[in-house]
Amino acid sequence: MRRTTTAILLAVGLALTGCGNNHDDAKTAAKPHASPTVDKETAYLDAAHEITFNGSPSDAELLAYPESWCAALDEGHSVAWLLGEGDLYPIGDEWGTVKQDAYELVVAGVKAYCPGNLDAVKAELRASGEY
Known part of the structure; x- marks a missing residue:
């Protein structure tokens, strides 16, 4: 029972923080990074x-x-x-x-x-x- 509760809490935590979601990571990696500009x-x-x-x-x-x-x-x-x-x-x-x-x-x-x-x-x- 304890392992099941821990696993559920861990899964919920990962889902809330976006960890383990490769789809969001792919979007972030695909965005071009703005280079610093000098005025x-x-x-x-x-x-x-x-x-x-x-x-x-x-x-x-x-x-x-x-x-x-x-x-x-x-x-x-x-x-x-x-x-x-x-x-x-x-x-x-x-x-x-x-x-x-x-x-x-x-x-x-x-x-x-x-x-x-x-x-x-x-x-x-x-x-x-x-x-």
């Missing part, structure tokens, strides 16, 4: 922090550029325009960067914020011979 701000800042600046720009100063770059690129402007007459060269009151590093920052911003423009940006920079 665009973090991706951009991680890349920006690897760039050498004359001075120390704050994250807020660095974040002021990517959306403006993307908007201008979406309007058909070039990287040369961004960093020239577009007045979107990455420089602040107490910091700045050389053109090569500015290009790297633009690429990082475009990659994170408007990746659809990335191929055109890289092509333009390569064609300039400066990237």
Whole structure:
């Protein structure tokens, strides 16, 4: 009698917790696992922090550029325009960067914020011979 009661309780416990149900395990195994994503701000800042600046720009100063770059690129402007007459060269009151590093920052911003423009940006920079 004791063995029968134990077996019944064990079976009920397994049924309630889903253990021993291969059908549910198969469904779980078949679901794709989402890969961790990095938000665009973090991706951009991680890349920006690897760039050498004359001075120390704050994250807020660095974040002021990517959306403006993307908007201008979406309007058909070039990287040369961004960093020239577009007045979107990455420089602040107490910091700045050389053109090569500015290009790297633009690429990082475009990659994170408007990746659809990335191929055109890289092509333009390569064609300039400066990237």
